[in-house]
Amino acid sequence: MALNGTSTSIQPDYDREAELRAFDEAKTGVKGLVDAGITEVPRIFHLPSPENLNSQQPGLTLPTIDLQGIDNNPIRRKEVIEEVKDALESWGFFQLVNHGIPNNILEEMIKGVMDFYEQDTEVKRQWYTRDMSGKTRVIYNSNFDLYAAPVTNWRDTFYCTMAPNPPEPHELPPPCRDILFKYSEQVMKLGVSLLELMAEALGLNHNHLLDMGCADGLAVLGHYYPTCPQPELTIGTPNHTDNSFITILLQDHMGGLKVFYQNQWTHVPPIPGAVVVNAGDFLQASPPLSLRVSFFILYYSLDIF
Template identity: 40%
Template sequence: MAAAGVSVGYDRLKEVEEFDSSKIGVKGLSDSGITTIPKIFVHPPETLPEIRSSSTSASIPLIDLANVKSDLHRPKIVEQISDAARNWGFFQLINHGVPVSVLDETIAAYKAFFEQPAEVKAKHYAREENHGVMYASNNDLYRSKVATWHDTLQVWRGPVPAKLEDIPEVCRKEVLEWEMQAKMVAETVMELLCEGLGLEAGKLKELGYTETRAIVGHIYPYCPQPDLTVGLGSHTDYGMLTVLLQNQVPGLQVKHGNEWVDVKPLHGSLTINVGDTLQIVSNGEYKSVQHRVTANSSKEPRVSIIEFFNADNRDKVRRHGPLPELISPEKPAIYRDFTFPEFIQNFFSKPFGNKALVETFLL
């Protein structure tokens, strides 16, 4: 029986391949002035009413890092951040140390990349998503059952950095500056999260959990039928920690309990979220939570730049799991250890949106 809205005899793979080979992305579709989105982007009707609903009664925690180096104020900040990581898995930071001018320039540079002519961007178009530089639409285009309304520029910065000449010139300087600043913020947050678990501040960094670093820039262009698709489907991040910068166009939503909460754009802020690896390493103390992006109904594109942090992905032998310091007879391990090959196999063998690690490695 054909799915609603999909005609009998419809060849989805053929349309996917045609879209992929065009290399124009959803930005190209949007710019062409289409009024009807292609069928590969149309989601099953039963999933869409829930996608549109959102809570307006709650907001993710907002944490001020202005006094993070103060012996007097730091314990309170540690408490705020660890509470947010336990109860929300998401929080926003202000006074984080990154100049607002750097944030604005980073967003502008990524937007400039996506607004280049399709033939210029096409030089970077690829499907090799675990190294170097990749521009594409829907990383999981061939793994998923339905596509979502966004394009991506991905740049690997560690452990093997992309070649400088491969990073698009229009945003190269800003990519390098953002990476330096985002890493500083991530290391500060990891120290605070460690202290919230009763660990030495530098524990996670010493264990190498900032070694794998990928910067992912998304654009969510105007969608003519936002009620039929989504910008990015519900998922958790698989790594340790994520640092997110977004422009002023809304769309990001976080699941809190049984409701979806809008993450309101706040100029000058950064958004942090816990990844699956941190949930496991913290033995479930910190929570990675589902989040998603709605399709953009605004004429102004939504732009977000994210840096993901995790352990060295070249190490095929080392085992990751709950830290021994956090395990006791009262709090036994709830996850088993895993290696990076297991991690990668789990993530890339499933459609985007599965909680690939947390559910697979439960004891």
């Protein structure tokens, strides 16, 4: 999404809180607005000062690391460890290929998330909640910080904790139930391998991060960014870092991910079969580690954490 438009002025009689409540109580999210055929973006989504994030310095490309052979070729493993070290110290991000997750699992995960959001409104509405008490295993809504954030993002999300205590099958939405279990199992395996590589890159025992509990939990988020009638006025996700040890991000073919590197935003184009890895805040804050965390921003790609 290009952010080079001009936001409309806020009228004195604009009741933002009332609009937020009405939007939330409809329990249909941004997808519901699009399904209703809106032609103008509601004011709760307007950026106060739209920015231009379209600049792209030629030659800047997020590192891509190939894990092929790391388990049976010691020389290749050492090479990959150095690549991981360099990528995390400079970018805090890298793309990963030959990571072991089958392509059909990746494609099924993307389809499962799409199928969830494209369900009939009344069926999907039953999953909509802001109850974070743990009574429900799936938290589906639009903007977890809806009532606190200065701007509402053009995005719907579902969230589910898959480890250490996985949900029962009936606690997950049918359109993505089976694939959530399969995908989570694969991502957990990859996460363990990555944390071992990161530990070795830092000169530590390969089990150091695992012993710290960095791989004990796994949360899966499925974001959905519907087509926007006025994309210059709003944004899918603002610049942020992740409050996690690592994030493994699956983009769809649309792309939309940007990383802030060397004082400018850099596109991260999707690579078929690849995932994007990001060192989160917790990993950076865990002594004796010293990994870089970059700001990143997501537009209209469907991404799964």
